[in-house]
Amino acid sequence: MGNVVLSVSLSLDGFSAGPDISVERPMGDGGERLHEWLFDSDSDRAVAADATSPTGVDAQVARELFAATGAVVVGRRTFDVGVDLWADTPFPVPCFVLTHEPREQLVMKSAAFTFVTDGVERALELARASAGDKDVLVMGGARTAQQFIRAGLVDEVQIQLVPVLLGAGARLFDHLGSNHIELERTALLGSPHVTHLRFRVLK
Numbered sequence: 001m002g003n004v005v006l007s008v009s010l011s012l013d014g015f016s017a018g019p020d021i022s023v024e025r026p027m028g029d030g031g032e033r034l035h036e037w038l039f040d041s042d043s044d045r046a047v048a049a050d051a052t053s054p055t056g057v058d059a060q061v062a063r064e065l066f067a068a069t070g071a072v073v074v075g076r077r078t079f080d081v082g083v084d085l086w087a088d089t090p091f092p093v094p095c096f097v098l099t100h101e102p103r104e105q106l107v108m109k110s111a112a113f114t115f116v117t118d119g120v121e122r123a124l125e126l127a128r129a130s131a132g133d134k135d136v137l138v139m140g141g142a143r144t145a146q147q148f149i150r151a152g153l154v155d156e157v158q159i160q161l162v163p164v165l166l167g168a169g170a171r172l173f174d175h176l177g178s179n180h181i182e183l184e185r186t187a188l189l190g191s192p193h194v195t196h197l198r199f200r201v202l203k
């Protein structure tokens with residue numbers, strides 16, 4: 001069984017999206033800055049999906065994340081604002097969308113979106129069954145990530161720390177209650193664009 005990995009691009013002041021999120025601005029005002037490291041500025045394609053992409057550390061981290069991921073969990077808001085942009089599932093693996101509104105499965109080019117109305121444990125159960133030996137990626141947004149952390153379901157936290165102060169937006173590590181959560185740093189890599197931090201959650 002793989003790990004449950006929370007991987008999020010974060011501003012230095014702790015936001016995983018800017019304010020005023022909409023279909024027109026899927027990452028909120030200014031939030032697209034957080035994903036610049038992931039994209040080839042010439043072609044606007046994800047470096048990880050492009051075999052000819054640069055061989056720098058950012059591309060390597062993105063490729064490793066793609067290779068390790070067997071299933072993805074996202075919140076309905078991330079799905080709503082992202083699906084047209086992705087024109088597919090966000091990773092080429094089954095994707096489970098947390099929502100309170102039941103919906104038919106949506107089959108895309110690489111895999112399908114399955115809508116889960118029974119909470120994070122059920123979403124994880126389904127994702128694990130699809131992922132096999134690979135990891136389940138909890139992709140966010142913040143409200144979804146916070147529930148996985150609160151429930152003690154996250155094994156690894158990967159933060160792509162972007163050198164920008166967004167000033168406002170959705171804080172990733174908010175609404176976590178007063179539980180003390182200890183982590184062990186297992187990797188530290190970086191480029192001028194982003195610092196890649198990996199932590200194991202100590203349970």
Ligand SMILES: NC(=O)c1ccc[n+]([C@@H]2O[C@H](COP(=O)([O-])OP(=O)(O)OC[C@H]3O[C@@H](n4cnc5c(N)ncnc54)[C@H](OP(=O)(O)O)[C@@H]3O)[C@@H](O)[C@H]2O)c1
Nearest residue numbers: 008009016017075076077078098099100140141142143144
């Ligand atoms: N920085 C990054 O790496 C990154 C990664 C992913 C997303 N994002 C961004 O994050 C933003 C969205 O984050 P968000 O926190 O606003 O929303 P979100 O977590 O994507 O979605 C929240 C929604 O998910 C559903 N949901 C969550 N938990 C549930 C549960 N236990 N049971 C049933 N439904 C549940 C609810 O939908 P219903 O209202 O349908 O019930 C809720 O309104 C977007 O801007 C997105 O682009 C950033």
